[in-house]
Amino acid sequence: MRIIDIINESANPVFSFEILPPLKGNSISKVFGIIDKLKKFDPKFVNITSHHSEYVYKEQGDGTLRRVSVLKRPGTVAIAAAIQNKYGLIPVPHIICKGFTKEETEYALLDLNFLGINNLLVLRGDEKGESMVGVDRSLYHEHSTDLQEQINKFNQGIGLEGTKIQGIETPFSYGMACYPEKHEEAPNMESDIYYLKKKVENGADYVVTQMFFDNNKYFDFVKRCREAGINVPIIPGLKPISRKAHLSILPKTFRADIPEELASRIRESKNDDDVKEAGIEWAIKQSKELLENGAPGLHFYTMSVSESVRKIAEKVF
Numbered sequence: 212m213r214i215i216d217i218i219n220e221s222a223n224p225v226f227s228f229e230i231l232p233p234l235k236g237n238s239i240s241k242v243f244g245i246i247d248k249l250k251k252f253d254p255k256f257v258n259i260t261s262h263h264s265e266y267v268y269k270e271q272g273d274g275t276l277r278r279v280s281v282l283k284r285p286g287t288v289a290i291a292a293a294i295q296n297k298y299g300l301i302p303v304p305h306i307i308c309k310g311f312t313k314e315e316t317e318y319a320l321l322d323l324n325f326l327g328i329n330n331l332l333v334l335r336g337d338e339k340g341e342s343m344v345g346v347d348r349s350l351y352h353e354h355s356t357d358l359q360e361q362i363n364k365f366n367q368g369i370g371l372e373g374t375k376i377q378g379i380e381t382p383f384s385y386g387m388a389c390y391p392e393k394h395e396e397a398p399n400m401e402s403d404i405y406y407l408k409k410k411v412e413n414g415a416d417y418v419v420t421q422m423f424f425d426n427n428k429y430f431d432f433v434k435r436c437r438e439a440g441i442n443v444p445i446i447p448g449l450k451p452i453s454r455k456a457h458l459s460i461l462p463k464t465f466r467a468d469i470p471e472e473l474a475s476r477i478r479e480s481k482n483d484d485d486v487k488e489a490g491i492e493w494a495i496k497q498s499k500e501l502l503e504n505g506a507p508g509l510h511f512y513t514m515s516v517s518e519s520v521r522k523i524a525e526k527v528f
Contacts, residue, residue, distance in 0.1 A: 213384040214303065214330050215416035217255050218444050218507050225508030226528050227446075228520060229258035232286045242290060245517045246298060252524040255508070257294055258332055258419075261287040261305040288319055292326045302328055303386070306362070307336030308352040313361060313371055316352075320365050324379060331385040332419065333358055355387060356406070359413045389418040389445065391432035395466050404439050417444040419510050422461070424452075424493070425470050426500050447501050450512040451519040452490035454483050491519050498527045 218225055228249060230242055246257065291302035304323065306316060323329070335355040352358045361371075366382035368375055387410045390403060397403035407418065423429055433445050452461070452469075458477055461467055469477075473493050480486045498509055509527070511520045 212301065213416065214256055214301070214386060215384060215444070217301075218417060218446075221255065221508075224502050224506060225255040225446075226252050226511075226524060227254050227256045227258065227508060228511040228513050229260060229448075230290075231260050231514055232290050239286075239290065239293060242294075243297070245513055246294065246300070248517055248521050249513075249524065250298060250300070252528045254300060256301040256303050256330065258303045258510070259287050259291050259294070259305060261307050261311075261336070288322050288326070288328075291323070291328050295326070295328060301330060303330045303332050304328065305332045305334055305336075306358065306385075307334045308355060308358050309336035312350045313352060314350070316358065316361060317365070317371055320362065320383070321376070323383075324381075327381070329381045329383050331362070331383050333362065333385045333387050333415070356409055356413055359385075359387075359410065359415070363414055384416055385414070386417040386419055386446075387415040388421065389432075389436075390421045390466075391423050391428045392421070392466055392468060400435070404435055404441070407436065408439055408441050411441050411443050415443065417446060417507075419446045420448045421467065422448050422450040422465055422512055423467050424473060424497070425468055426497055426504075428468070429501065429506075430504065444507040446508050446510050447506050448510045448512060449494055449497065450514075451487075451494040451516050451523060452477060453487045453516045453519055455480065455486055457486075457490075487519055490516075491522050494519070494523045495526045498523060502527070 228245075230245055233239055233241055287304045291304040294300055294302045304319075306319060311319075323331075333355055335358070352361065362383055362385065364370070365376060366379065368377065368379055370376045389407050390397075393400050393403050397406070410418070420429065420432075429447050436445060450461075452458075452473070455477060458469060458474060462469060473489070476489045476493075477486050480489055501509065511523070513520050
């Protein structure tokens, strides 16, 4: 079933969350542990992130350095299949531009199609840790809209180089990302909304926001999107703060403002346990206000905060 149909047909706002594949060499048990913790809240879908390889230099026996590629979090497709088979939940694997060639993307789409996994989140991905020195850029997509085009053609049975792909009984349906506080590379919000509208016109069924902590930013963003003619569901993405270090890390990494009321509460906390409680309380308040004002659902980023998400969901769902 398509995510957009679930959202449109659900009598209540939908609950969903995002997980990270385990680091290379680690067990999938932590992933299952998060799902076991949150499945009682009836999640309508589970997103699985995807990560490109990073490059490191390893010293050789003769003292020279060799540049090697290290994939730190493999297994997005396999984990999506495991979640579908073990829990019967709808997995939504991330498909990203950065670090994956067009051919690698086609192989991923083929594998997902064979597995009967037909929902995706389509993203550009970040360039952190990625080196394109000496790499043929024509092998890669530069923008998420380029990736959309490949997926749309795949849905029509057209592969790379115009090859025919048979047996696509259920075309991919996909969502994309949006930024209530503007993407860091966008020159202004108007430009950001312009390209978001292009994503929707090209086939995005819904969009999920980057994390934010000020609901007014979300409400204003939705209003501006509707005025621009963007009418797909805009699902708010939330992450409860759990450490004092988040005061500097989250704004720097995700360009998300932290309201002074929350920031001062965190600064006054004696330890990270107090910070977690403050983050949970804020996210509960934030969640309830979003739902009371018509948000189609709530999507939680669970990295390192799955227990906080559980406590929030108990009060909201």
